[in-house]
Amino acid sequence: MQEIKLWNIDKESVSQISQAALDYERRLERWLIEDISILSNNVVVIGSQVLTKYGKQIDILAMNSVGELIIIELKRDKTYREVVAQTLDYATWVKDLSYEDMNAILNKYGNSEYNEISDLFTATFDKEADEVDFNSDHKMLIVGSAIDDSTVRIIEYLSDEPYSININAVNFNYFKDSNGKEFLAQSFVKPETNITEESKSKKRKRAKSIISTLFEQEKLKIGQTVCFKPAMNKGHERSTVCAEIVNTGTNCLKRANDENLYSFSKLRRVLTDELGLEGIKKFWGFGVREDWITESNQTLAELLAE
Numbered sequence: 001m002q003e004i005k006l007w008n009i010d011k012e013s014v015s016q017i018s019q020a021a022l023d024y025e026r027r028l029e030r031w032l033i034e035d036i037s038i039l040s041n042n043v044v045v046i047g048s049q050v051l052t053k054y055g056k057q058i059d060i061l062a063m064n065s066v067g068e069l070i071i072i073e074l075k076r077d078k079t080y081r082e083v084v085a086q087t088l089d090y091a092t093w094v095k096d097l098s099y100e101d102m103n104a105i106l107n108k109y110g111n112s113e114y115n116e117i118s119d120l121f122t123a124t125f126d127k128e129a130d131e132v133d134f135n136s137d138h139k140m141l142i143v144g145s146a147i148d149d150s151t152v153r154i155i156e157y158l159s160d161e162p163y164s165i166n167i168n169a170v171n172f173n174y175f176k177d178s179n180g181k182e183f184l185a186q187s188f189v190k191p192e193t194n195i196t197e198e199s200k201s202k203k204r205k206r207a208k209s210i211i212s213t214l215f216e217q218e219k220l221k222i223g224q225t226v227c228f229k230p231a232m233n234k235g236h237e238r239s240t241v242c243a244e245i246v247n248t249g250t251n252c253l254k255r256a257n258d259e260n261l262y263s264f265s266k267l268r269r270v271l272t273d274e275l276g277l278e279g280i281k282k283f284w285g286f287g288v289r290e291d292w293i294t295e296s297n298q299t300l301a302e303l304l305a306e
Contacts, residue, residue, distance in 0.1 A: 018175065018176065042125075044062060045060060046117070049109060068138055071091060071094055072143060073086060095135075102135065137166065169189040173187075226253070228241040
């Protein structure tokens with residue numbers, strides 16, 4: 001990779017800031033765990049030092065804004081070829097992680113106020129979790145400094161067609177000026193979108209949401225009324241917790257005397273807040289399966305199983 005140089009501009013004068021050595025094991029991993037935004041704003045940490053079933057530890061396991069998992073491995077004292085091989089080995093385990101596995105990792109190795117992957121996802125990215133197929137694909141990111149040309153060639157070879165493996169590397173350069181002020185600069189081998197955007201090389205088909213499936217099977221139809229069961233169980237009147245299906249899109253629900261359209265998950269959160277309902281994981285997208293009922297008192301899960 002090309003060498004990065006840094007200058008300080010002070011009014012009319014320009015002075016170069018010297019590059020210094022950085023203790024990655026002691027500092028960079030902690031920075032990434034505490035504030036992953038120094039890597040990307042479209043990534044959230046699930047856990048650190050995650051133990052695989054093979055007895056190895058992934059430095060950081062993260063998730064991007066489309067629900068794909070990201071294996072983040074720091075170079076430390078390994079050669080780049082060693083860390084590339086190690087990261088590929090971790091991927092053989094990560095690819096099969098289920099939603100329940102991800103929850104277990106979040107609770108055992110994470111440092112989050114949330115204990116559900118869907119809650120963490122929605123709170124971080126402000127997106128509906130019930131439309132996401134978590135771990136439909138995975139990505140690999142190697143973190144180091146002074147990434148050599150050989151490693152760049154390997155990454156470009158693996159990530160380009162025909163292999164299209166989702167692997168990338170990011171180079172962090174550490175600078176310190178004469179006053180002791182510290183600076184950190186980053187550069188990706190491949191564009192950052194290689195890590196943050198939905199994989200173009202997916203071979204696994206994205207699962208459809210339960211709502212889309214019920215519309216396709218015509219078990220949910222325009223004109224039907226659905227009600228929020230937890231609110232009814234608390235004694236709230238049916239008229240205040242029900243909505244009419246007005247289209248077959250994501251935002252398909254309309255309440256009486258409300259011009260807004262809502263998705264099942266969005267209205268679930270709105271009603272939970274408005275009515276002060278306790279004990280409901282309002283960000284949990286999969287909750288729509290049991291919490292919404294039809295006029296015949298069937299849950300969506302029961303409707304799907306017919």
